[in-house]
Structure formats: C-alpha cells, structure tokens
Amino acid sequence: MPLVELKDITKVYGTLIANDKVSLELNKGEILAVVGENGAGKSTLMKIMYGLEQPTAGEIYVNGEKQKFHDPLDAIGKGIGMVQQHFMLIEQFTVAENIVYSKEPRKGMFFDRAAAIRITEELCEKYGLYIDPREKVKNCPVGLQQRIEILKVLYQEAEILIFDEPSAVLTPQETNQLLDTLRTLAGMGKSIILITHKLNEVFAVADRVVVMRHGQVVGNMPIKETNFDELSFLMVGRQLTSTVIPQVEKGEVCLEVNDLHVTGAGSKEAVDGLSMHVDRGEIVGIAGVSGNGQSELIRAITGLLPVESGNVRINGIEVTNRPPRDIRDSGLSCIPEDRYLWGCAREATLEETCIMYLHNKEPLSTGGWLHKNKIHSFVSDTLEHFDVRYTSVFQKMGELSGGNAQKVVLAREVMQHSPFLIAAEPTRGLDIGAIEYVHHALLEKKKSGDCVLLVSSELSEVMSLSDRIYVMYDGKIAGEFTRENAVEESLGLLMMGGKLNEA
Amino acid sequence: MKRKDTGRLAALLNTVSLPVIATILGLLLGALIMFLSGHDPLKVYSVMFDKSFINVNYLNQTLTKATPVIMCGISGAVAWRAGHINLGIEGQMVCGGITAIIIGLYMPGPAFLVTLCACIGACAAGALYALIPTFLQDKSHVSLIMVTLMMNYIANYLSTYLVSFPLKDTSSVNANQTMFIDDSLKFTRLFSNGQLSTGFILSIMTVIAVYLVMNYTSFGYESKMSGFNPYFAKYGGVRERRVMYLTMALSGAVAGFAGFVEVFGTKYRYSSNMIASSGYAWTGLMASLVGQYNPFAILFYSIFFSGLTIGGQALQRDFGIPLQIADIITSSIMLFVSINIGIHLFKAGRKQRTEKKEETGNKTPAKEAA
Secondary structure: OEEEEEEEEEEEEEEEEEEEEEEEOOOOOOEEEEEEOOOOOOHHHHHHHHHOOOOOOOEEOOEEEEEOOOOOOHHHOOEEEEEEEOOOOOOOOOHHHHHHHHOOOOOOOOOHHHHHHHHHHHHHHHOOOOOOOOOOOHOOOHHHHHHHHHHHHHHOOOEEEEEEOOOOOEEEEEEHHHHHHHHHHHOOOOOOEEEEOHHHHHHHHOEEEEEEEOOOEEEEEEEHOOOOHHHHHHHHHHHOOOOHHHHOOOOOOEEEEEEEEEOOOOHEEEEEEEEEEEEOOOOEEEOOOOOOOHHHHHHHHHOOOOEEEEEEEOOEEOOOOOOOHHHHHHOOOOOOHHHHHHHHOOEHHHHHOOHHHHHHHHOOOOEEEEEEHHHHHHHHHHHHHOOOOOOOOEEHHHHOHHHHHHHHHHHHHOOOOOOOEEEEEEOOOOOOOHHHHHHHHHHHHHHHEEEEOOOOOOHHHHHHHHEEEEEEEEEEEEEEEEEEOOHHHHHHHHOOOOOOOOO | OOOHHHHHHHHHHHOOOOOOOOHHHHHHHHHHHHHOOOHHHHHHHEEEEEHHOOOOOHHOOOOOOHHHHHHHHHHHHHHOOOOOOOOOOOOHHHHHHHHHHHHHHHHOOOOOHHHHHHHHHHHHHHHHHHHHHHHHHHHOOOOOOHHHHHHHHHHHHHHHHHHHHOOOOOOOOOOOOOOOOOHHHOOOEEEOOOOOOHHHHHHHHHHHHHHHHHHHHHHHHHHHHHHOOHHHHHHHOOOOHHHHHHHHHHHHHHHHHHHHHHHHHHOOOOOOOOOOOOOHHHHHHHHHHHOOHHHHHHHHHHHHHHHHHHHHHHHHHHOOOOOHHHHHHHHHHHHHHHHHHHHHHHHHHHHHHHHHHHHHHHHHHHHHHO
C-alpha cells in the first residue's frame, strides 16, 4: 500500500485549471521527483498536499485513510512536512530556537533553552546534518538556512518531506550537499517528494519521476526506465532543438572596461582592477562562482554603483559614473540578475513593466504624454512575440510565474534593440523550455550584429553560448578563453581560485 | 480586446471591494454603538443620511466641506503613491491660504488678475513648503515623515502670528483674523442658498487634472514606478531625485491650491487656526488611503466623510446624540480599512525581507571564497 495517495485532484482558480485530475502515489523510503515547466501545476499540487490549498475535487489518502487537510497543521499531524523555497525563519533567533519554534520544550511556563539546544544536537546527530545550534540564523549562509528548515520539519516528526525547488537558491556545492542529504534521509526510511525542473538532480537522486504539463500528469515511471531526452520531451511537449551558434563577423569594440575598481558591500574591493572588452557580433561570457564581483561589475557598468577608478566606454562614449539613463542612451540594455529587485515591480502591471525606459521615447510618448493606444499594442505584440503566458496586460507582475516574469523582463530589454545587451543570470530558476527560449533570444541578438555580455554561474550555459569567456575570481579576471580552447576543467579550476600550469 | 476588458474590470473590482466592505462594517459598528446607547440605528441613519446627502441644503453644506478635503486627498495621493509619506499637507495648505489672503488683501489691480496671482502664489507657496523637507531628506537623509509632520506646526503658528499682529483686522477686538477680501474677488456661489461655490468645480477639475497627469504622462508613470520599487525605477533610467522633487512640489502645490480655494471660495478671510482646526488635511489623507490613491475614489470618499460629519451635526441637534458618533463611524471605517492596509504593509515587509535574504544569499559565497 502506498504511503500517500492523491486521487484525481483537481484545482480550479477562476477560469484557470491548475490541476486536472492528478493522481500520484508515494511509497515509503522513496524519492519521488515531480518535474514540469513553471506553471505546470507542481506547486499547486504540493500546496494541496500540505493543506495550504483545498482541492476543488479529488481525495488524499495517507496510510490508506482518507484525509481532509484544512491547514498545514492537519498535514503536519499526519507526518507531512514541507521545506519551502522561501525560508520561513526568524533571522534574529538562533538555530535551535528556530527549530523548536511552535513546539518548544518548556520548563514550567518558561522556554527551556538548554533543552532546545540538546534537541537540536540530537537531531543533527541522528540525521548527520551538522549545524551550530547557538548560531543566529542571520549569520548562516543560504545552504545552512535550508538545513535548518529541513531539521525543523524533521523535529515535527515528518515522515514525508516535500522539497519545493530546493536548489533554486543554492550554489553548486550546496546543491551537492543537499542531494546527499536527500539520499541519507531516504535511506533512513523517510519519503521524499522533490519538486524541481533540473533534470540532472532528478537523475542523481530520484527513484521515480512524475512529469506534469498543463496541470496534468503526462508521465510516471521509475527513473531507470527513462532518460534525459524523454523527460524533457514530456515536460516541454516538443523536441528541444539543439542550439546552433550562428557565425557572425566580429565588428568594432562595443564595451570597453579599463582597470575598473568598484567598492562593494562592507567596503570590500568587489571589482579589483578589471579590464575587458566586448565586440559587436559576439557573445562574451563571464564564468565564476557567484559573489566574485560579477554583480558589482554589472551594476558599475549600468550606473547603479559608483566606480572608484578606471573607466567604462560603450560604443566609444565615456559612461563612467553617468546616470543609468544616459548609459542606456549610449546603447545598453540589461537583464538584471535579480528580476524582482531591479527588473520589475511586483505591484506594477505587465504594461507598466514593459514600457520602462521606452516610456519617454517616441513612439510611446511625445512631450511627456503617453500614447496609451500605441503602448497597448506595443506591449501586446511584445508579449505575444516572446510567448509570455498572461491573461491581461493589466495583470500584476507578481501574479506571473518566475519564468514568465523573466520572459517579460527579457522581452523589454531585447525590444529596445540596443547594440549591447547585458544578460545576468538570465535563466536562473527557469525550466528547460524557457531556458531554450532565452538562449535562442540571445543568439538572435548576436545574429543581428549586436553583442551580449552573459554573466552566469551555470558554467554549461556560458560554455555553450559564448564566443569568448572570461573567468572572474575575487574581483579580477582570472583567465580568458576562446570558444575553441575553453576546457571545463581549466575553467572550473580558475573559478575556484586555482592557477593553470602553463605548459 | 476581450482580454483587456476583463482584466480592467477585475482590477477595478479588486480595488473597490475592500473599501466597500470596510465601509459597511464601519456603518454596522456605528449601528451597534447607537443601539447600545439606546437609539434606533435605522432611524438615526436615515436622519443622518437625509441631512447630509439627500436634503439639498445639507448636501450643499456637505459639498462645501468636501471641497478642500478632496484637494487635500489628491495632494496626499500624489506624494504617497510615489512612496513619499507627506504628512505636511496641512502646513502646505496653510502656506497657500496665507499667501492667498496676503495677495487678495494687498495687491492692487483688476479682480481677475489678483485672483490669478493669488492662485499661482498659493500653489507656489505650498510647493516650496513641501520642497524644504524633500531637500532635507535628499541632502541629509532626514525623515520626510517627521519633518513634514513637524512643519505643520511651524506653518500654523506662523500664520497665527501673522493674523494676530501684522495682518490683524483691527476692527475685531476678540478674534485674531484678517479683513475680508473684496466682494469682487469672492468666488461665485453656485446656488442662492448655501455656501457652495465655484471652488467645488475647481476641486473636481483638480481631480481630473491629477488623474490625467498620473495616468497619461511619463512623469506620472515614473512617479508611480518609484513608489512601487525605487530600484526598478532607477535601473530603468528614471531620474529618481528629479521625480521626487517634482512629485513633492506637485503634492504641495495642490495643498496650497486648496488653501487658496478655502480663502477665496468659502471663508473670504484668514482667521487663526482656521485650517488646522478643520482637520481637512487629515480627512483628505484618510480619503486618500481608503480610496487607494485613485483620484475618483478620493472624490467619492471625501464627499462621503464630509457628509458623515454634516449628518453627525444634525444628529446632535435632532437627537442629542453627540457629534462624536459620526466620528466613531468614520473612525470605524478607517479602522477596518487600515486593517486591510496593515495586512498589505505586513505582506510587503515580509516580501522585502525575503528579497533581502535572496540578495544576501547571493553574496554569501563571496564570504566563503574570501
């Protein structure tokens, strides 16, 4: 008998069918991966299972008993726990305090701090997930914060753990640790549901995989009986085209950075004497573990962070420390790395998001007056052209899924037809269909004779698209490669701060 | 095209539903209080609404009272939606009022020219008064909220001094007030009975003008986006400081304009404390918040809140129910709406924290690498 069984779950939001008769089984000690594109209904299904949403129709069975979850407490009571994508931790509290929160050990009427620390240590010991119970959460890196979330769920005696895109916020190293943790937990008899769209993680840990598309289950098979191509075909609903790199004649220099120094947070020299250039007709990649000054470099180029010394030229125009608008006027557009911080406002409508920067240019406005009709048709065309799934241009950005929101930001920046585009982590958190789309758009941009600076912590992405690659480490360029001589091992070594032995 | 309509309608319903629910809850709470104090809520409400919105004479009073409230609400909305918490509308209105009366009393020339100068002068005075705290915030990061709030007192006491000494009408012994402006300067009254003047029409024109500026100009767009997410605006090439100064100047100018209309349209002179004691600015701000910065919603709620006060006065006369009952109803509505706003703020705060966490999350590997 399966541990958990979902039968014909249907969830309807207004006119949108998020889940359409979805059935799913989870066995004891099993890692079940649920994959699908953004908006395929994975998260909705898990919210139903965790009691955050009530299904419109369908039944949930745990241990063969029919359940009705009114809220997460009901689900927790049945041993279901969820590790959220966005951590629900109290940053000012210690690790131990966060773990026992809502089920605190008491001594009389007081909180028993010593017991909390003991409990945490026991948990760490039992599951092999070590962490200092006395450390404040705000001092823990993201990977450890996730570990706290996991321990919290384990403390609540969960037998079934749901992980919602757990690797979205992690570095590659942290992701590997997480995958190890998943295997350990499954080995101890816990059942795990892993929601993800990263297929390599699926193949690394899952026993079985369920594929969802448009709210329906389109595949359910043991991992041994499937392969990468089949899964991606099922997820996207079509064959992925292989990327063809167009051959473009290299043009004149577009971006020139000379001996750039930028101070980052905590008065640390984030960019430390960096020089580089990007020529027309090429895609230049910046590879590096995130946090090595890439963000500061981009912000300095786009005018969002002051340049200490050195200079930046775009199309021959000196733009060092100019306001962002002037820099954009000189021929730059930029897909920012954090789409909700820089790329849009969650409360703004799609229309408002799409016209940023273009709003005071012809033909969308004259003399400060917006042309509503032109804006409306421009925005509709743009969104159609970039295949954004939306219901109305008056929808709020916050209502779109991450992938769609990214497409809106991408669409806006590409539609500016500037000669130079910065794409910072353009595919972070996106599913394979959307990633393919973004890559295609970047290559199109190159084909039209423009140039792209691609900054990404996904090495494979940088290597597959770039004509030239800079490796960035500790605010400096650690090495430069052409497409022909880029070897993954050498790049990886430089990214970690190593040195190449020149033969 | 169908897409467009449903989207707009849904957005509108979304905006309208919460304030309406809050209003109904507020009225119910008011009814409960009346019931507990031994009055028949239905009877009281019917009198209250009759003597505020239905009976023509009272409606006239309601709209007269609403005139400055509408403009104060609009002034608040202009600044607040751009993320600048302007609590100094009262002070800016006082500046406008006092400038208007000085020009009205002492400037020679044809009536229309004096009126025009008073109008421009009042708007300029309000705008300048709003720019002082803006400048302080920009240059030395002084809290805009605190400074705008405190500057209300400066403006009010300064105006009290002016009307008590240099501008005082010496023929009135007890009251500290100026002389009346010339009859030729007074706004035309719309009806033979009641005080309602062309000032009300001006306030409606303000509503329309600000609506157009906010929704159909790139300045309005930039100002709105700065309010939603200043980082996004900056990244997109909005000159955020320029937009901030312009926004605050516009907010102050509308408040100053309200002062001008109050002096030339209703009071015809300036007596000490007349703007501060009326609470126009605060009622307007309330309308602005309940109406979620939508100019037309502000128009509606300003009239509604003003009507509650006028109706409340009638209750006091007819039933001996204290005026505070009306205050309780307006406050209850405000309470229910602010619960809603509170939830919004809470959500926004949580969102910001997660965003910050994501940002710090991105930075942590740097620590490890270093």
